[in-house]
Amino acid sequence: xxxxxxxxxxxxxxxxxxxxxxxxxxxxxxxxxxxxxxxxxxxxxxxxxxxxxxxxxxxxxxxxxxxxxxxxxxxxxxxxxxxxxxxxxxxxxxxxxxxxxxxxxxxxxxxxxxxxxxxxxxxxxxxxxxxxxxxxxxxxxxxxxxxxxxxxxxxxxxxxxxxxxxxxxxxxxxxxxxxxxxxxxxxxxxxxxxxxxxxxxxxxxxxxxxxxxxxxxxxxxxxxxxxxxxxxxxxxxxxxxxxxxxxxxxxxxxxxxxxxxxxxxxxxxxxxxxxxxxxxxxxxxxxxxxxxx
Amino acid sequence: xxxxxxxxxxxxxxxxxxxxxxxxxxxxxxxxxxxxxxxxxxxxxxxxxxxxxxxxxxxxxxxxxxxxxxxxxxxxxxxxxxxxxxxxxxxxxxxxxxxxxxxxxxxxxxxxxxxxxxxxxxxxxxxxxxxxxxxxxxxxxxxxxxxxxxxxxxxxxxxxxxxxxxxxxxxxxxxxxxxxxxxxxxxxxx
Numbered sequence: 001x002x003x004x005x006x007x008x009x010x011x012x013x014x015x016x017x018x019x020x021x022x023x024x025x026x027x028x029x030x031x032x033x034x035x036x037x038x039x040x041x042x043x044x045x046x047x048x049x050x051x052x053x054x055x056x057x058x059x060x061x062x063x064x065x066x067x068x069x070x071x072x073x074x075x076x077x078x079x080x081x082x083x084x085x086x087x088x089x090x091x092x093x094x095x096x097x098x099x100x101x102x103x104x105x106x107x108x109x110x111x112x113x114x115x116x117x118x119x120x121x122x123x124x125x126x127x128x129x130x131x132x133x134x135x136x137x138x139x140x141x142x143x144x145x146x147x148x149x150x151x152x153x154x155x156x157x158x159x160x161x162x163x164x165x166x167x168x169x170x171x172x173x174x175x176x177x178x179x180x181x182x183x184x185x186x187x188x189x190x191x192x193x194x195x196x197x198x199x200x201x202x203x204x205x206x207x208x209x210x211x212x213x214x215x216x217x218x219x220x221x222x223x224x225x226x227x228x229x230x231x232x233x234x235x236x237x238x239x240x241x242x243x244x245x246x247x248x249x250x251x252x253x254x255x256x257x258x259x260x261x262x263x264x265x266x267x268x269x270x271x272x273x274x275x276x277x278x279x280x281x282x283x284x285x286x287x288x289x290x291x292x293x
Numbered sequence: 294x295x296x297x298x299x300x301x302x303x304x305x306x307x308x309x310x311x312x313x314x315x316x317x318x319x320x321x322x323x324x325x326x327x328x329x330x331x332x333x334x335x336x337x338x339x340x341x342x343x344x345x346x347x348x349x350x351x352x353x354x355x356x357x358x359x360x361x362x363x364x365x366x367x368x369x370x371x372x373x374x375x376x377x378x379x380x381x382x383x384x385x386x387x388x389x390x391x392x393x394x395x396x397x398x399x400x401x402x403x404x405x406x407x408x409x410x411x412x413x414x415x416x417x418x419x420x421x422x423x424x425x426x427x428x429x430x431x432x433x434x435x436x437x438x439x440x441x442x443x444x445x446x447x448x449x450x451x452x453x454x455x456x457x458x459x460x461x462x463x464x465x466x467x468x469x470x471x472x473x474x475x476x477x478x479x480x481x482x483x
Binding site: 001002005007009011014016017018019034035040073074075076093096097098099121122123251255256259 | 350406
């Protein structure tokens with residue numbers, strides 16, 4: 001019997017596909033997320049919208065809070081560590097949760113190196129804006145990816161930009177000749193072996209979700225139709241008027257993403273969505289998606 | 294014979310690909326009208342609370358119960374096995390929707406958290422001599438089987454990880470994540 005193999009790390013992400021992972025800040029929200037049909041919860045102290053509003057350094061959440069959330073649900077629990085902060089990751093692994101998000105939503109701890117994720121038994125998910133960034137994370141040991149979007153904005157435009165960037169490059173790669181893959185790998189600064197794998201299979205080497213700005217059922221279905229395997233919803237649920245109803249609707253729209261009649265039905269009377277922010281109104285240094293190297 | 298894969302949530306694409314490898318042409322099942330077309334249904338791995346909730350919401354629990362084992366063969370992997378079990382331990386505290394079609398007692402997340410997910414070679418005499426690769430991810434455990442249920446696969450220590458009751462099959466592991474298609478072939482004979 002072999003525990004925590006690459007297959008089991010990647011495999012858990014496979015089981016989350018077609019599902020919605022929801023940010024929660026306490027046990028009550030976690031129970032609401034589970035009731036609504038979330039496939040996993042992301043345990044954190046502040047949702048990205050509040051991190052953005054309050055400013056300051058955002059760090060790993062209090063272990064006690066994470067354990068309280070873990071005790072309140074039967075679905076997998078994820079938590080965030082700062083980019084490069086491998087001790088936060090060690091702490092989270094010791095809590096016996098199911099996945100770590102090495103996340104640009106928190107303030108980076110290292111502006112050159114990401115965590116060497118191969119050293120851990122717990123699997124990691126990491127953000128990316130394009131195929132090169134995604135494959136660099138996989139090379140470091142990420143067992144799941146998510147496009148970054150721009151967290152805490154309720155604006156899906158960056159999530160769309162990043163998903164389109166990833167999948168158009170996957171399609172382009174399939175058309176390249178064997179001889180052209182070496183230079184392509186050099187240009188996107190990703191390992192040749194992973195580039196070749198994507199060219200051969202026509203898909204990213206690990207499951208890829210969308211994140212950052214998804215606020216409505218139609219947003220979730222849009223990302224699914226663009227080709228992602230599932231969605232993370234951060235501030236979009238618990239910053240809205242009726243979280244349970246909205247959470248349920250986003251779950252249904254993610255399953256039935258190709259069925260506009262169902263998406264219309266679940267979109268009725270959802271109450272106030274979270275207030276969105278236009279990306280161009282955010283000062284450049286406050287953009288989270290540009291964190292990560 | 295039409296093969297369906299329940300596509301509400303989980304690793305249904307891997308099942309579809311395995312079925313294509315063995316020569317079947319599976320359809321995705323998300324709604325009762327698609328369910329009505331199939332003679333064989335696979336319930337994939339995923340989150341049992343999520344899949345159960347969507348089964349209930351879209352009116353598929355009753356038609357499944359009415360046809361299961363009669364004109365519909367069903368195979369549940371992992372979350373699917375949880376949904377098939379008549380008795381559930383460590384279920385969601387507020388309860389969860391299940392199909393309760395097999396005389397099995399199943400405990401959810403019985404091996405621990407993701408850190409306890411594992412791989413092990415399995416003994417499955419009905420599939421032939423070579424060991425079957427077993428991938429267990431936050432897996433449930435079959436704690437008891439009824440008199441009409443037979444073991445199909447076991448861990449090296451003898452623990453039952455696959456069981457069959459007539460035309461209904463449950464595995465707590467994921468053959469769809471491997472290139473060994475014997476369990477898919479076996480299901481198509483039920």
